[in-house]
Amino acid sequence: xPLIEILRIALSSIGVNKLRSALTMLGITIGVxxxxxxxxxxxxxxSSIETGLSFLGTNMFQFGKYPVMGGxxxxxxxxxxxxxxxxxxxxxxxxxxxxxxxVCLKVFDGGGQAVYNGRKTTPDVTLAGTNEYFINAxxxxxxxxxxxxxxxxxxxxxxxxxxxxxIKKLFPSENPLGKTxxxxxxxYVVVGTFADKGSSFGQSxxxxxxxxxxxxxxxxxxxxxxxxxxTEAPSHLLYNETMDKGLTAMRIVRGLKPEDxxxxxxxxxxxxxxxxAKVADYITAGSxxxxxxxxxxAGVGIMNIxxxxxxxxxxxxxxxxxxxxxxxxxxxxxxxxxxxISLAGGVLGIVLGVIVGDVVAMLxxxxxxxxxxxxxxxxxxxxxxxxxxxxxxxxxxxxxDPIEALRYE
Amino acid sequence: xxxxPPPAAHVPRTVRPPGPLVxxxxxxxxxxxxxxxxxxxxxxxxxxxxxxxxxxxxxxSGSGKSTLMNMLGCLDTxxxxxxxxxxxxxxxxxxxxxxxxxxxxxxxxxQTFNLLPRSTSLHNVELPLIYAGLxxxxxxxxxxxxxxxxxxxxxMLHKPNELSGGQRxxxxxxxxxxxxxxxxxxxxxTGNLDSKTGEEIMQLFDQLYEQGNTIIVVTHEEDIARHAxxxxxxxxxxxxxxRMTGN
Numbered sequence: 001x002p003l004i005e006i007l008r009i010a011l012s013s014i015g016v017n018k019l020r021s022a023l024t025m026l027g028i029t030i031g032v033x034x035x036x037x038x039x040x041x042x043x044x045x046x047s048s049i050e051t052g053l054s055f056l057g058t059n060m061f062q063f064g065k066y067p068v069m070g071g072x073x074x075x076x077x078x079x080x081x082x083x084x085x086x087x088x089x090x091x092x093x094x095x096x097x098x099x100x101x102x103v104c105l106k107v108f109d110g111g112g113q114a115v116y117n118g119r120k121t122t123p124d125v126t127l128a129g130t131n132e133y134f135i136n137a138x139x140x141x142x143x144x145x146x147x148x149x150x151x152x153x154x155x156x157x158x159x160x161x162x163x164x165x166x167i168k169k170l171f172p173s174e175n176p177l178g179k180t181x182x183x184x185x186x187x188y189v190v191v192g193t194f195a196d197k198g199s200s201f202g203q204s205x206x207x208x209x210x211x212x213x214x215x216x217x218x219x220x221x222x223x224x225x226x227x228x229x230x231t232e233a234p235s236h237l238l239y240n241e242t243m244d245k246g247l248t249a250m251r252i253v254r255g256l257k258p259e260d261x262x263x264x265x266x267x268x269x270x271x272x273x274x275x276x277a278k279v280a281d282y283i284t285a286g287s288x289x290x291x292x293x294x295x296x297x298a299g300v301g302i303m304n305i306x307x308x309x310x311x312x313x314x315x316x317x318x319x320x321x322x323x324x325x326x327x328x329x330x331x332x333x334x335x336x337x338x339x340x341i342s343l344a345g346g347v348l349g350i351v352l353g354v355i356v357g358d359v360v361a362m363l364x365x366x367x368x369x370x371x372x373x374x375x376x377x378x379x380x381x382x383x384x385x386x387x388x389x390x391x392x393x394x395x396x397x398x399x400x401d402p403i404e405a406l407r408y409e
Numbered sequence: 410x411x412x413x414p415p416p417a418a419h420v421p422r423t424v425r426p427p428g429p430l431v432x433x434x435x436x437x438x439x440x441x442x443x444x445x446x447x448x449x450x451x452x453x454x455x456x457x458x459x460x461x462x463x464x465x466x467x468x469x470s471g472s473g474k475s476t477l478m479n480m481l482g483c484l485d486t487x488x489x490x491x492x493x494x495x496x497x498x499x500x501x502x503x504x505x506x507x508x509x510x511x512x513x514x515x516x517x518x519x520q521t522f523n524l525l526p527r528s529t530s531l532h533n534v535e536l537p538l539i540y541a542g543l544x545x546x547x548x549x550x551x552x553x554x555x556x557x558x559x560x561x562x563x564x565m566l567h568k569p570n571e572l573s574g575g576q577r578x579x580x581x582x583x584x585x586x587x588x589x590x591x592x593x594x595x596x597x598x599t600g601n602l603d604s605k606t607g608e609e610i611m612q613l614f615d616q617l618y619e620q621g622n623t624i625i626v627v628t629h630e631e632d633i634a635r636h637a638x639x640x641x642x643x644x645x646x647x648x649x650x651x652r653m654t655g656n
Contacts, residue, residue, distance in 0.1 A: 324512020
């Protein structure tokens with residue numbers, strides 16, 4: 001008996017119990033959705049990162065007290081490290097002169113509120129204390145006015161460069177340049193504005209302002225502050241050499257003896273990528289476990305519904321057998337039914353997963369992808385589930401005694 | 410109350426000369442285990458049926474006639490004894506070989522019609538041809554022809570619940586004959602029909618016999634059995650009598 005006929009029979013009997021089939025499908029959909037959704041996002045982020053979206057600027061590396069992700073087992077040790085002081089950071093910058101000119105020092109405070117002429121922002125502005133290289137290190141650009149200048153830092157001038165979110169709130173119809181605003185209770189003159197940057201990882205990057213780092217320490221104190229130092233190598237060729245020199249300079253300013261370990265963290269695009277990959281692996285593993293459990297439950301659901309279906313259709317099976325259906329025709333009919341339910345659920349799960357995964361990825365500024373490998377794997381797994389859990393019911397149907405089956409009411 | 414049917418008109422009946430041997434049963438027994446009890450449904454039955462016969466199997470319930478009919482229809486195999494169908498030993502066949510015999514050599518008509526409820530008449534009649542592996546165009550043509558032959562040319566796309574009992578049984582007859590089987594095996598074909606419709610179905614059977622079909626009808630009604638040319642009576646798993654009927 002040709003497969004196409006069996007397929008037609010199987011499909012028409014699924015159509016008879018639309019709601020029941022749909023509910024059974026849903027289990028598979030959920031299982032496939034979770035893993036495909038996560039894998040789409042991860043794949044999109046990974047490919048965007050690999051093809052140019054970098055955490056740091058090109059050829060940059062950064063020193064800081066804290067590692068990117070938590071700190072793991074030696075958290076306490078990291079807490080015990082000395083902060084990187086402004087003096088140490090300034091010294092580092094001096095040591096690096098001639099090797100790398102672009103050295104950005106930066107500290108951040110969250111929860112700032114900017115006030116101008118009675119208008120206020122919400123108290124969630126990120127205030128950076130930094131130097132003229134902030135725009136290089138964090139990939140901002142200046143729209144109006146000017147960047148911070150070396151003299152601003154040297155003299156600790158009360159000047160500020162503000163982001164678009166702040167401009168929208170405080171200067172809806174005015175030119176902000178030259179205006180005096182209050183930020184975290186201190187007074188600054190607006191000398192420039194950042195160009196719109198949009199959001200990254202779901203967070204606005206325009207709700208930010210920067211002031212000279214010297215002014216920042218003067219206004220807000222040095223207690224429990226540690227400076228991050230981003231250094232740009234002059235070229236890609238000199239990246240490793242610059243990094244080596246940077247490490248030496250950093251060890252000098254930290255006063256480390258040759259036998260001491262680094263008491264600071266080094267971030268590079270590679271190390272950040274590695275950290276991302278590690279997190280991505282955990283998320284992937286988690287989604288696999290969840291999907292596995294969901295698919296197992298869905299498989300049991302399929303087996304259950306197929307057993308019900310076999311019982312309900314005992315008479316039909318008897319009729320088919322009495323007019324000459326062979327065992328394998330009946331077996332295939334019910335197997336195809338199970339596989340179809342499973343595959344339909346899988347396809348729906350893949351479609352939803354890819355859509356949701358890509359929406360999430362796009363919110364994180366990554367471009368959409370279609371993870372073919374995962375989709376194909378998903379379909380294979382769904383077929384496997386259909387066959388695996390559909391086999392027993394199908395075998396039961398195929399093994400029915402035709403006389404008993406015909407007598408069944 | 411349904412008025413009793415008029416006495417069957419005794420038109421001159423043709424008796425076609427017997428053809429080659431189709432069914433050859435020798436000393437067949439069938440045992441069932443029902444719990445701890447063993448039921449002897451057939452206790453040694455011998456029966457020969459030739460092509461062109463029109464035979465009735467009669468007997469009270471529990472006489473073994475259903476068992477015999479299941480065995481003749483290759484739905485079941487004997488516990489002991491031999492059953493040759495068209496010269497082939499059926500007693501030792503596998504399930505799939507039996508399915509193939511049922512598909513090609515036997516046409517079933519059941520008391521409860523046993524049509525697929527969600528399929529059209531045409532699809533129901535096509536079904537044996539689907540399992541026989543015929544290409545769609547050929548089987549559709551043959552299914553149409555079979556339906557026209559039972560007078561249902563205008564009911565092909567109706568589903569069983571849109572047909573009367575008599576029409577349903579005609580669809581079942583068309584399905585039974587669509588594969589040109591060696592025998593047509595009918596189990597109480599009028600049992601679920603009123604007597605007028607039942608008589609119409611029996612006239613259809615007579616007609617089919619005239620057209621050259623071999624027919625075995627299982628029934629407990631004398632009126633039905635009277636249509637056949639030969640009647641065997643079963644009692645307690647044994648053939649009690651085997652004689653020609655009618656004129």
